[in-house]
Amino acid sequence: MIRYLTHDEIDFEKWDQCIDRSMNGIFYAYSWYLDMCSTSWDALVDDDYLAVMPLPVRKRYGIKYVYQPFFIQQLGVFSSKSLTANITEQFLNCIPKDVRFMDYNLNTFNRLPERHKAIKSKGVTYELDLILPYEQLKAKYSDNTRRNIKKAIKSDVFITGHSRPEEIITAFRNNSHRYRIPFTENDYRVLKHLIYAGMHKGMVSIKAAYTENNNFCGGIVFYKSHKKAVWLFSGTTPEARENGAMSLLVDNFIRENAGKEMVLDFEGSKNPDLARFYRGFGSEECVFLQIEMNNMPVFAKSLLYSVLYFKRLFKRQLTVFI
Numbered sequence: 410m411i412r413y414l415t416h417d418e419i420d421f422e423k424w425d426q427c428i429d430r431s432m433n434g435i436f437y438a439y440s441w442y443l444d445m446c447s448t449s450w451d452a453l454v455d456d457d458y459l460a461v462m463p464l465p466v467r468k469r470y471g472i473k474y475v476y477q478p479f480f481i482q483q484l485g486v487f488s489s490k491s492l493t494a495n496i497t498e499q500f501l502n503c504i505p506k507d508v509r510f511m512d513y514n515l516n517t518f519n520r521l522p523e524r525h526k527a528i529k530s531k532g533v534t535y536e537l538d539l540i541l542p543y544e545q546l547k548a549k550y551s552d553n554t555r556r557n558i559k560k561a562i563k564s565d566v567f568i569t570g571h572s573r574p575e576e577i578i579t580a581f582r583n584n585s586h587r588y589r590i591p592f593t594e595n596d597y598r599v600l601k602h603l604i605y606a607g608m609h610k611g612m613v614s615i616k617a618a619y620t621e622n623n624n625f626c627g628g629i630v631f632y633k634s635h636k637k638a639v640w641l642f643s644g645t646t647p648e649a650r651e652n653g654a655m656s657l658l659v660d661n662f663i664r665e666n667a668g669k670e671m672v673l674d675f676e677g678s679k680n681p682d683l684a685r686f687y688r689g690f691g692s693e694e695c696v697f698l699q700i701e702m703n704n705m706p707v708f709a710k711s712l713l714y715s716v717l718y719f720k721r722l723f724k725r726q727l728t729v730f731i
Contacts, residue, residue: 411455411503419451423458431460431487433518436612436634438463438487445602446478453486453500460488462500466508472705474510479596480603480641482534482676483697485515494520501527504702511702517695529701534677535687536695543667547660549691557653558660564652565621568661572617574604577628581644600642607632614638616662618654627654631662631673638666639674659690 421440428434436442438461443450447465454461463484464475477484486492486500497519504511514532515521521528539546550558578597585592607613617628627649630642649655663673675687677695688694 411453411500413451413503413505414454415451416449419454420458424452424454424461427458427461427489428487430489431635432489433492433516434487434635435483435516435637436607436632436639437481437483439634441606442481442603445599445606446480453503455488455500460486460490460492460496460500462486464504464508464513472509473507475504475508475513477512477514479592480600481514482532482639483514483516485513485519485697487516492518492520494522497521498525501700501702506704509703509705511700513700515698515700517697519698521698521700527700527702528698530699532677532697532699533679533684534695534697535675535684535692537663537673537675537690537692539663539666539669539671539673541667543664546663546667546691550660551689553685554656554660554689557656560653561618561657566618566626566652566654566657567621568658569617569619570615572615572625572628574601574608574615574630576617576625577615577630577642577644579644580625580628580646581642584645584647604630604642614662616658618649618658620648620652624648626652627658629655629658629662633671636670637672637674638662640676655686656689663690 419440424440428438431438443463443465449467450463450465452461452463465478465481465484466473466475468474486497488496497515498521501521511527512529517534537546578600582592582597604613604615608615612633614631614633615628616631618626620626625646627645628643629640631638632641633639643655645655666673673692675690675692677687678684
């Protein structure tokens with residue numbers, strides 16, 4: 410039986426054990442990660458934590474709603490058993506009526522019946538299976554990717570795994586104004602804590618690029634769990650867009666992890682330039698469902714829609730801008 414639990418009713422030890430053994434588990438869904446990204450989250454739990462669904466919740470103007478926090482691309486239902494469209498639908502049907510609105514991303518393993526009323530759109534991420542030897546993976550690179558790698562090598566760009574997270578965050582902050590990313594000081598604090606928590610747990614790998622003069626020009630934070638490495642965050646200086654540093658960074662990560670039972674998840678983007686960049690490494694498009702549910706009275710809909718519209722208008726994927 411699926412139960413709705415408020416945050417203080419959740420057994421976090423059993424929760425994290427469920428995520429550990431889930432066939433579609435990912436670090437986004439661990440209790441400690443959710444705690445840092447969301448000021449409050451409740452959950453749907455099937456029986457004794459056989460399957461779970463985290464629900465980040467907020468209240469605005471007295472209206473309780475579920476939302477997708479920054480630094481979490483996918484949530485949805487997590488289970489050690491195979492998931493069908495019917496199971497996902499059962500979880501959605503168990504969301505209590507006092508949750509009046511929901512704007513939320515399922516994960517790539519969650520399906521719903523065709524034309525289900527909750528489906529708003531389809532999100533896209535790009536994944537690359539690293540199981541093949543490096544030379545076979547490199548053979549799938551696009552011509553443009555190869556040119557950028559050669560450009561970076563010719564420019565004497567060098568890669569290290571010992572950069573500080575602050576360098577990457579600062580580079581992003583200094584160059585994000587043109588993208589109108591609405592991050593607050595608290596958002597950046599959350600991001601730094603997420604990275605350091607992952608480093609402490611051995612789940613974070615950082616790659617950074619420096620010029621021949623030892624100046625930082627770009628970096629990527631990869632978060633690893635469940636045989637997957639997710640490109641969580643990155644930052645670049647204008648120089649990186651000229652010297653091909655980001656292509657060399659990704660190539661270095663692929664070279665180090667080639668032949669492993671691991672998938673590199675670029676976290677995707679609907680930006681065509683970014684999509685082209687990700688595909689340039691031979692990655693494949695993966696789709697996840699973005700859902701919206703609205704149980705509000707008619708008079709309240711326009712109020713909340715106007716608030717959430719502006720949040721969605723500026724919400725961008727947290728990745729490098731080419």
